[in-house]
Structure formats: C-alpha cells, structure tokens
Amino acid sequence: MRIDKFLNSVNITKRRSISQDMIANKVVFINEKVVKASKNIEVGDIININYLNEIKKYLVLKIPSTKSTPKSLQSEYIKELL
DSSP states (O other): OOOHHHHHTTTTTSSHHHHHHHHHOOOOOEETTEEOOOOOOOOTOOOEEEEEOOOOEEEEEOOOSOOOOOGGGGHHHHHEOO
C-alpha cells in the first residue's frame, strides 16, 4: 500500500490530500529516508512525521486491506514509538 493511502487509512491524517502535502513538503520519512507518495509501506517499517513542534514515530504492524479503518482499531495497524 502506498504511504499516502496508508497514512489516511490508519487515521494518522484525515484526508489523503493532507498526506500528499506532507510528503511533498518532505516531513514524512520511512526508515530515516525522505519518501515520495508512491513509496510502498511494509510491515516493520518505521514512519517519522516531523510536525512543527514535535516528531512522531510509528511502527507499522499490519497493512490494512480496506480503504479506511475505524479509529478504535488503529492500534492493530500502527504502534506509536516514543
């Protein structure tokens, strides 16, 4: 699954266009590397998102099979790292 779709489907971003903007502005990294929106995500990858005043890290646990997942099931797909 593409990184822009993944961020949207696991409820990290509200819309895919927001994910694409973040990627275009080079604030999304996979395994410490800047990515393009077409980059495929895999189980075990670490996603870093550099917000203005904080950095969030997520470990990919599972790839969703549907376009969207309920926010209550977010912990099945990603784990926030400290």
